[in-house]
Each structure stands twice: as C-alpha cells, then as structure tokens.
Amino acid sequence: MNALRWIVFAMAALAMNFPVIVTLITSFKSAKEIAMNPGLLIQAPTLANYAKVLTDTSRFNIYAYLYNSTVAALIGSSLALLLTLPAAYAMVRTGAGRRHLLPLVANLRAVPLVVFAIPLYMMFQFVGLLDTRLGLGLILTIVNLPLSLMMMVNAVSDMPGEIDEAARMDRAGAFVILRRIVRPVIWPAVVTAFIFGFITAWNEFLFGLMLTTRQAVPVTVGASFFFSASGGGVQWGVASAVMVLGALLPVVLGMLIYRQLTGSITAGAVKG
Numbered sequence: 389m390n391a392l393r394w395i396v397f398a399m400a401a402l403a404m405n406f407p408v409i410v411t412l413i414t415s416f417k418s419a420k421e422i423a424m425n426p427g428l429l430i431q432a433p434t435l436a437n438y439a440k441v442l443t444d445t446s447r448f449n450i451y452a453y454l455y456n457s458t459v460a461a462l463i464g465s466s467l468a469l470l471l472t473l474p475a476a477y478a479m480v481r482t483g484a485g486r487r488h489l490l491p492l493v494a495n496l497r498a499v500p501l502v503v504f505a506i507p508l509y510m511m512f513q514f515v516g517l518l519d520t521r522l523g524l525g526l527i528l529t530i531v532n533l534p535l536s537l538m539m540m541v542n543a544v545s546d547m548p549g550e551i552d553e554a555a556r557m558d559r560a561g562a563f564v565i566l567r568r569i570v571r572p573v574i575w576p577a578v579v580t581a582f583i584f585g586f587i588t589a590w591n592e593f594l595f596g597l598m599l600t601t602r603q604a605v606p607v608t609v610g611a612s613f614f615f616s617a618s619g620g621g622v623q624w625g626v627a628s629a630v631m632v633l634g635a636l637l638p639v640v641l642g643m644l645i646y647r648q649l650t651g652s653i654t655a656g657a658v659k660g
Contacts, residue, residue, distance in 0.1 A: 463525025
C-alpha cells in the first residue's frame with residue numbers, strides 16, 4: 389500500500405513539474421541535439437548554453453537583469469512589510485480598519501493586475517519613474533501589500549494582548565512595543581512574509597514588461613529576449629539556461645519558506 393502511494397505521489401510530482409524538467413534538460417542540450425532529439429534523454433550533455441549566457445553579455449546582460457530583479461524585489465518585499473506591520477498592529481489592537489479596510493485590501497489580490505496597467509503607466513511616465521528600479525520596486529510593493537497585510541494581521545492576532553499591557557505599564561510607547569516586543573515575537577511570520585513577497589516580486593512579469601525598457605529590465609522580462617529569432621530561429625537551449633538561472637533564487641527561497649513555516653509552528657512561545 390505504501391509503495392502504491394509513493395508511485396502516485398511520484399507521478400503527480402512528475403506531472404506538475406514536467407515543464408521545469410523539460411526546461412532543465414533542454415538547457416544541457418546543444419542546438420543540434422534539440423532539433424534532432426527533443427525528448428527527455430540527453431545524448432551529449434553540454435554546458436555551452438550556460439557558458440554563452442554567462443560570458444556573452446554584449447547583447448543580453450543576464451547579470452544586469454538579475455541585479456534589477458534583486459533590487460526591485462528587495463524594495464517590493466521590504467517596503468510592503470514596513471507598511472503592513474504597523475498597520476496590522478493597529479488593526480488588531482484598536483480594531484481600526486479591520487472591518488472594512490482589511491477586506492478591501494485583501495480583495496485586491498483577486499483583481500487582475502492588468503486593470504491597473506494603463507493608469508500606472510501614465511502616472512509613472514508623469515513622475516519620471518519609467519524604466520527605474522525604484523519605480524518597479526514601488527509597483528511590486530503594491531502587489532505584495534494584500535498578502536503581507538493578511539499574514540501580519542494573523543501573526544499579531546495570535547500574540548497575547550497582555551504583553552502590550554505589561555509594556556504600557558512600564559511606559560513604553562506604541563513604537564517601542566512594536567519594535568522591541570511585537571516584532572521579535574512574530575519574527576518567523578515576518579521572515580515568511582518577506583520571502584513570499586520577494587518570490588512574488590521576483591516572478592512578476594506584467595509590470596516589468598510594461599514599465600521597463602533598458603535600464604531596469606528584470607530577469608523575467610530579460611529571459612524572453614532570448615526567444616527572439618536571432619541568427620536563424622529561437623535559441624531554445626540558451627533560453628532554457630536563462631530560465632534555469634533565473635529560477636535558482638526563488639527555488640532556494642522556497643526551501644527557506646518551508647523550513648521557516650515548519651519552525652514557526654513551535655515559535656509562538658512568548659519570551660519572558
């Protein structure tokens with residue numbers, strides 16, 4: 389019975405990750421082998437695609453794309469936390485905005501991002517934030533706000549209110565309580581929200597495509613440049629190598645999220 393379960397699990401995992409597996413295998417094939425052997429077996433593994441991506445930066449600079457994605461994702465995830473942590477604390481402890489504002493912000497997650505495309509483009513063009521890492525980071529902050537706020541509200545709600553009362557008796561202000569008491573206690577949730585936000589920002593494609601052209605192009609958009617028909621057709625091997633390299637950081641952070649979520653189950657104990 390256990391063997392059957394593992395077989396079903398393996399088949400499900402293979403089906404869900406099949407595109408990733410194909411991309412990874414293709415990245416180790418030469419252009420000739422891709423044309424003659426499109427299957428999953430590799431006859432002559434090669435690192436030529438990775439070498440081309442990492443060394444030939446005359447036309448497509450993957451290092452610049454990775455740097456742009458990192459900066460914009462850091463801005464988007466960090467700023468979202470800086471905004472939602474105090475907002476969540478106020479909502480939970482005072483009830484302000486929890487009835488109407490929280491559902492409104494949370495429901496923004498269900499709205500297609502393309503709805504905001506035209507007005508955001510016009511606004512960014514007016515203030516001079518087009519094709520800048522700061523502008524892209526600000527948009528990614530908005531994308532991260534709903535999930536970050538919900539996670540912070542849940543984390544603060546699980547924290548006993550008696551801790552705040554004890555701190556106020558010692559004449560601690562709201563900022564001190566938030567920085568020295570609330571944040572350390574809910575730190576696992578903060579880290580998890582940050583990683584979730586970073587991955588979401590890193591994987592964002594629509595706004596990266598709309599708001600950047602040269603200076604702030606993220607890796608998600610930059611990877612699509614390798615699909616351009618240059619020198620006789622799409623460079624499938626090179627494009628696959630770019631996608632694999634661009635996915636490494638989110639994969640690592642995804643593993644950290646799993647460990648953080650596992651640790652947060654037992655991290656709710658309040659320190660004296």
